[in-house]
Amino acid sequence: MDVCGIKCINETKVRETVKTLPPKEDITRMADIFKALSDPSRLKIVLALLNQEHCVCDIAAICGQTDSGVSHQLRLLRTLKIVKNRRLGKIIYYSIDDDHVVSLINMNLHHVRH
Amino acid sequence: MDVCGIKCINETKVRETVKTLPPKEDITRMADIFKALSDPSRLKIVLALLNQEHCVCDIAAICGQTDSGVSHQLRLLRTLKIVKNRRLGKIIYYSIDDDHVVSLINMNLHHVRH
DNA sequence: TCTTCATTTGAGCATCTGTTCATATGTTAA
């Protein structure tokens, strides 16, 4: 049996399942969101912001990371619109910008605790 | 202001948020689950199994990957108890073993589509 | 037994990722 050059056992089942797969862009986008939350130090930053908004150096203090490291991570999270920021003088406050990501984290947290 | 050697702006807010953070092991475990789903080719495998159980070479055909590559990914997913397998003669069928992961994926998919 | 086939495994390699450091930017107050 052969589907696009690769041999398989049960052609019917293969075709069935292929039909159910989301488009490639959707899979990529899902993976990007999961990836943003897949690094412990980055996840910790998001968890901290779940509680309330914080400035960069407070996040660094909370998470035990350098200001620079936190800034880099926040940039990535901002690119994915997971967090947003507002400036107040010299200080820039970051907060969560994606309710859906909050749900994902809470669901995962609930699971891990059981 | 100083918390464990790192200067911060608002000590009170920092202490508040630190209290709300889950224990380190929980954060690590959450990150591990997100990481398992953060690679597009691995996520695609899980999406395929969401529909029905499949043998390794059918998964490879569905996902356009090599048998060996799929086997490596499945091992990782098995370690995290996201998938399980059963043997039927020479053929080994894989299926989802974690309802919670199904929820995470469906929630993410729903989000991506809106 | 020997052969075939599905799957697994390990090593090698190129690429990606997170962190660190030094430096730059931008804002406030003196």
Place this chain on the structure above:
DNA sequence: TTAACATATGAACAGATGCTCAAATGAAGA
């Protein structure tokens, strides 16, 4: 303007990650 401070940025490096290839298992049938 200058100094001090919060944050951002870019380069560089070590370690992790995913893929590929070749070889090893393990099961079924000849």
